[in-house]
Amino acid sequence: MSQMSNGLEELQDAFKQLRLSEVSLELPVLMREAEQQSWTYYELLNHLLKYELTKRDEKNKARRLKWAKFPYQKTLDDYDLSEQNSLTERQMRQLKEMNWLEQQYNLILLGPPGVGKTHLAVGVGLEAIEQGYQVMFLPMGELTTILKTSDYLRRSQIALNRIKKSDLVIIDDLMYMAMDPSEANQFFQLVDYLYERSSIILTSNKSPDQWGELLGDEGVATAILDRLLHRVELIQMNDESYRMKHRQRVFD
Ligand code: ADP
Ligand code: MG
Numbered sequence: 140m141s142q143m144s145n146g147l148e149e150l151q152d153a154f155k156q157l158r159l160s161e162v163s164l165e166l167p168v169l170m171r172e173a174e175q176q177s178w179t180y181y182e183l184l185n186h187l188l189k190y191e192l193t194k195r196d197e198k199n200k201a202r203r204l205k206w207a208k209f210p211y212q213k214t215l216d217d218y219d220l221s222e223q224n225s226l227t228e229r230q231m232r233q234l235k236e237m238n239w240l241e242q243q244y245n246l247i248l249l250g251p252p253g254v255g256k257t258h259l260a261v262g263v264g265l266e267a268i269e270q271g272y273q274v275m276f277l278p279m280g281e282l283t284t285i286l287k288t289s290d291y292l293r294r295s296q297i298a299l300n301r302i303k304k305s306d307l308v309i310i311d312d313l314m315y316m317a318m319d320p321s322e323a324n325q326f327f328q329l330v331d332y333l334y335e336r337s338s339i340i341l342t343s344n345k346s347p348d349q350w351g352e353l354l355g356d357e358g359v360a361t362a363i364l365d366r367l368l369h370r371v372e373l374i375q376m377n378d379e380s381y382r383m384k385h386r387q388r389v390f391d
Contacts (some may be wrong), residue, residue, distance in 0.1 A: 158170035215262035253380030
């Protein structure tokens, strides 16, 4: 018996050295199951390898979810299509299929406050993570701060590197206030870097033709819009505010 458990420990050690640490940890359980279920050699190998792969996938997804920094987790399935008139079922399916992301299309969600822009952006982001992509969610104010401080703040440098490595960058509430020339220029640098490398989702309550003046410098504004709008799907959400419609009431 002790002979056998020594053997098991040796095996666990070997798996660990081969960087199969998940199997290594779970080996006693897996071996017991193998005996109880009389797994064939093939089944045993299959179970061990699949176990390692599945665990790695799970951890990888959890890591990407943490990095994405969503403000909350609301899925596309939580998004009620019957509550709005902007998005058809077919469009929702296409959103979920992520072909647009594969082709580095951008997505712009426009509309007044409360219509579900952020919810939809988060939902798409969660779905992208589910499908293996790297995603980053940034309120515009936070992005501006990161860009402004990335030269001397290590935290911002790391964040900027993550943004640049992401398949999908979500910028929430773009242009809620005017940018000064250096902010606009830094924003341009980022958009230029991401152009045809990643997809960007922008939410805004101002339409692109109003963005120009908020970006200050007309040349920079044109250059940014050029890249953002080159391959883009625009979703105009003009419904009544979901928040207002479903607000909790004290008076009746
Ligand atoms: P916006 O970003 O456009 O201001 P939000 O995405 O923050 O709006 O939406 C406001 C609230 O209403 C959120 O709690 C969101 O989950 C909810 N909501 C909006 N539209 C829908 C919808 N079609 N189905 C379910 N919940 C919705
Ligand atoms: Mg919002």
